[in-house]
Amino acid sequence: MPMLSNLIRGLKSLLRSDNVERDLDDELQGFLDESIADKQRRGHSPQQAEHLARVEMGSTNTVKHHIRSVGWETHMENLLQDLRYAIRTLLRSPGFTAVAILSLALGIGANTAIFTLLRQVVMQQLPVRNPQELFAFGIGQSGGILGGVDMGTADLFTYDFARHLQKDPGPFQGIAAYSSFAPMVNVRIPGLASAVQAPGKLVTGNFFQVLQAAPLLGRTIESYDATAPGSNAVAVISYHFWMQSLSANTDAVGKSITVNGLPFTIVGVMPEPFHDLKQGARQNDFWFPVTMASTIMMQPDILHPDHFFLDMVARRNPQNALSADQQWLDRQIRTEVRTASGTNIPPAREQEIEHLTVRLTPADKGLSYLRSRYRDSLLILAVIVGVVLLIACANLANFLLARAIARQREVTTRLALGSSRGRILGQSILEALLLSLTGGALGLGVAFLATRALIAFVMHGVPASILSAHPEASVLAFTFAISVIAGLLFGLAPALQFARSSNATTLAPGARTSASSDGNSARFWPKALITVQVVLALLLLVVAGLFIRTLRNLQSQDLGFERTHLLVAQIQPDIAGYTPERLPALNQRLLETIAAVPGVRSVALADGPPISTSSWRSSFHPSGYTPAPREEVGATLRRVTGQYFETTGNEIIGGRSINPTDTATSMKVAVINQALADKYYPHGNAIGQTLQIDLDTPGAWRIVGIARNSRSLDLRSAPEPLVYLPLFQLTGTEGKGTLNSIAPTVLVRTAGEPSDMTHSLRNAIVSVDPNLPLLQVHTIQEHLGDFTSTETLISRLTLAFAVLAVLLAAIGLYGVMSFNVTRRTNEIGIRMALGASNSGVQWMVLRESLLLLLGGLLLGLPLTLITARLLRSQLYQMSPFDPIVFAAATLGIAAVTIVSAWLPSRRAAAIDPMVALRYE
Structure with missing residues (x-):
């Protein structure tokens, strides 16, 4: 009750201050009257009684102040007064206030934007119960269909193995499986035309x-939905698909749709936060029972025991030891591989099986493609934007420190009149917090726009993004926290300067212009903060230079094929119902129709662009080569049509290329690349040799040509062994149909600008079959841009933040030097009156700036060298200590320093000695 009464009394005092003040006056007057009456009863005259009573009570204002200070509302009133004072102070300097708020908004906004992406990509847990109990089998980076298990660490699993562990999860609470990739399905919804x-x-x-x-x-998929192949055609849809395609209709559950030509019933809708356990760049929209795999993947035998296409996840029992779970799982996979290998297992194979393991990977945050691709870049950017914010804080600390020095006489006067140092220190920190919180509020808007731009860049126009730019409670809390921390960082130095103000020295004549009167700290801290800014700006410039050169090295390297006048289109015939038997006729019509389009120089089909992460790898047996024990003899297979090498510009350096006469009725031929020839035919006799490739198609393939090495998987990896096979000599059923699962690619060499041909290419493909799904059409340059997106993102943002850091450092240096010139006007006037030249005065100011630059470089170079070494793994074909980058960064900082100090030095040289000596 006393607490409640104090709260009510305080609120009444704040809301009805006039009435409370009158009540307090009446109460004090009543007390005084009673004291006077008491003294009169004791024999004093009325005049004596009043005098004694007033002396006894003391100053009325003092008593009222003590009474007010007892309640919490007084502190609130003081805070409001200080807040109004801080607002008036900032409004008196609109230029400084605008620059301060804008720089803070950029710094805080950038930090908030990066934190938003970090939270969603790196830190966010799955929206399920007890996600810390979830563990994936393997690292979850593989996706596709394998014809066998990789020795060493298993990452993909068969349907039979998954079904076995689902029935007998051993020490786990439960084990489930899901496809390692999300194939595109053709969905027809009643009421929609297409x-x-x-x-x-x-x-x-x-x-x-x-x-x-x-x-x-509704419900999710249950065990009874997946009892036998083709048993139950049901589907669970995502929140995104429900909103976009079904207009958030609550009657969606039970609705029938057609998927790849077969009716399916929607049985449930997942909530918005749930995307999937394994999250790709694009949000998954459907979940089907694994027993419907033949319909979804358009492969009748996808559940065959030789097809490794499933990822697996388990929920652990927290009471069990992780090592025990790992041992049990290793025994299961080894037993499975031994059973599949038959009875007569060679000793070398048995040794491989004995060392086979399945890594248990924490899956509480899911298995994210974006996390694996952008985690390191986002962490680097988080450090960079943190450095930018530190530079902004150092800048503002310098400005506020200069203002504190300029306001010393005002502060000293207030101290002399009875104001406490604590109150003045609190006002200074409140002023800094007001700046930082205002900058943080504006920074939220900056963060929203920056996050949207970052998401658009990262997602490359993918329509259904799993990332959101809308701020959440954690983002708002982060922004508030970083705003407060920033305010304390740059507000502490001027606050301490206020607290150290000396009455005697500050009120002395000439105190405003005497450079020595400010004390050592007033001279040290501005220079120290400028040095810190130079150090950090140099660091960011070097990092930006390293990333820019890395990006240039990636983009300018020789890829082994022509990257100009090349158009790429990807289609997916299986969605349109094309079986392997119908594909040759479709491919021939595509080649003939597209070749007839004006502006097309040549056209070819392949199972992917020249550089593609989707590929088919197979073991093979080169004639005349004896492999070493446990050596894996394998290569990436590429299916291509005639004129592939002419269209891509990949040079044939020996023999011939694949041509249109290489058909199903002709001799099986193959073209290999230089890497395969050098490895397996080091004596230069590859042409005419044969390859026995582990496909279902019997017979050997004769090598008829050698192609120049080209990048095939990414821009960083060295060229690996490649085998090019004629598309028309393959039926699409090799490897039990897995070759047919790769989306075919149309490659077009154009006479003019390839981007101008996209519409014509689309029309040509549609004219062949209007129902043929066209996934995308873009130039090879746009395709290659996907492989440098991480480097492009980090190099552009690092450069932008480095420029911002240098600009802030330049503004800070200019401000400090200008203030120093103003503060030392009297000193400069004396020097010039004693014979100092204008050039000497100008050099004095410039020398001070150059000394700060030298100090910053001496401190910054070791830190920058350490940082560059830590970034070695992010660079490509360059040293982390690249002299060009370091020299350019150093010269850039030096140029900015000289320019920033030039104007203050010229103003110092133009000072009139007579005016300066009268300056107060």
């Missing part, structure tokens, strides 16, 4: 139960 293409995942019947993920509407 079909839509959307990604869909296959899952076991217990997938959602193991994750403990509840639906928004």
Whole structure:
């Protein structure tokens, strides 16, 4: 009750201050009257009684002040007074206030934007119960269909193995499986004129139960939905698909749709936060029972025991030891491989099986493609934007420190009149917090725009993004916290300067212009903060230079093919119902139709662009080569049509290329690259040799040509062995149909600008079959841009932040030197009156700036060298200590320093001695 009464009394005092003040006056007057009456009763005259009573009570204002200070409302009133004073102070310097708020908004906004992406990409846990109990089998980086298990660490699994562990999870609470990739499915919705293409995942019947993920509407896929192949055509849809394609209709559950030509019933809708356990760049829209795999993947035998295409996840029992779970899982995979290998297992193979393991990977945050690709870049950018904010704080600390020195006489006067140092220190910090919180509020807007721009860049126009730019509670809390921390950082130095103000020295004549009267700290801190800014700006410039040169090295290297006048289109015939038997006729019509388009110089089909992460790797047996024990003899296979090498510009350095006469009825031929020839035919006799490739097609392939090495998987990896096979000599069923799962690619060499041919190419493909799904059409340069997106993102942002840091450092140096010139006007006047020349005065100011530059470089170079060494793994074909980058950064900082100090030095040289000596 006393606390409640104090609260009510305080609120009454704040809201009805006039009435409370009158009540307090009446109370004090009543007390005084009673004291006077008491003294009169004791024999004093009225005049004596009043005098004694007033002396006894003391000053009325003092008593009222003590009474007010007892309540919490007084502190609130003082805070409001200080806040109004801080606002008036800042409004009196609109230029400084605007620059301060803008620089803080940029610094805080950049930090908030990077934190928003970090939280979603790196830190955000799955929206399920107890996500810390979830563990994936393997690292989750593989995606596709393998014809066998990789020795060493298993990452993909068969349907039979998944079904076995689903029934007997051993020490785990439950084990489920899901497809390692999300194939595009053709969906027809009643009431919509055209079909839509959307990604869909296959899952076991217990997938959602193991994750403990509840639906928004309806139910999830259950065990009885996946009892036998083709048993139950049901689907669970994502929140995104429900909103975009079904208009958030609550009657969606139970609705029938057609997927790849087969009717499916929607049984549930997942909530918005749930995207999937394995998250790609594009949000998954469908989940189907794994028993419907033949329909979803358009491959009748996808559940064959030789097809490794499933990822697996388990929910651990927290009471069990992780090592025990790992040992149990290793025994299961080894038993599975031994069973599949038969009875007569060679000793070398048995040794490989004995060392086979399945890595248990924490899956509480899911398995994210974006995390694996952008995690390091985002962490580097987080450090960089933190450095930018530090530079902004150092800048503002310098400005506020200069203002504190200029206001010393005002502060000393207030101290002399009875104001406490604590109150003045609090006002200074409140002024800094007001700046930082205002900058933080504006920074939220900057962060929203920056986050949207970053998401647009990272996602490359993918329509269904799993990232959001909308701020959440944690983002708002982060912004508030960083704003307060920033305010304390740059507000502490001027606050301490206020607290150290000396009455005697500050009120002395000439105190405003005497350079020595400010004390050592007043001279040290501005220079120290400028040095810190030079150090950090140099660091950012070097880092930006290293990343820019890395990007240039990646983009300018010889890729082994022509990157100009090349157009790439990807189609997916299986979605349109094309079987392997119908593909040759479709491919021939595509080649003939596109070749007839005006402006097309040549056209070819392949199973992917020249550089592609989607590829088929197979073991093979080169004639005349004896492999070493446990040596893996394998290569990446590429299916191509005639004129592929002419279209891509990949040079044939020996023999001939694949041509249109290489058909199903002719001799099987192959073209290999230089890397394969050098490795397996070091004596230069590759042409005419044969390759026995582990495909279902019997017979050997005769090598008829050698192609120049080209990048095939990414821009950083060295060229690996490649085998090019004629597309028309393959039926699409090799490897039990897995070759047919790769989306075919149309490659067009154009006479003019390739981007001008995209519309014509689309029309040509549509004229062949209007129902043929066209996934994308772009130039080879745009395709290659996907492989440098990480480097492009970090180099551009690092350069932008480095320029911002240098600009802030330049503004800070200019401000400090200008203030120093103003503060030392009297001293400069005396020097010039005693014979100092204008050039001497100007050099004096410039020398001070150059000394700060030299100090910053001496301190910054070791830190920059250490940082550059830490970034070695992010660089490409360059040393982290690249002399060009370091020299350019050093010269850039030096040039900015000289320019920033030039104007103050000229103003110092133009000072009139007579005016300066009268300056107060």
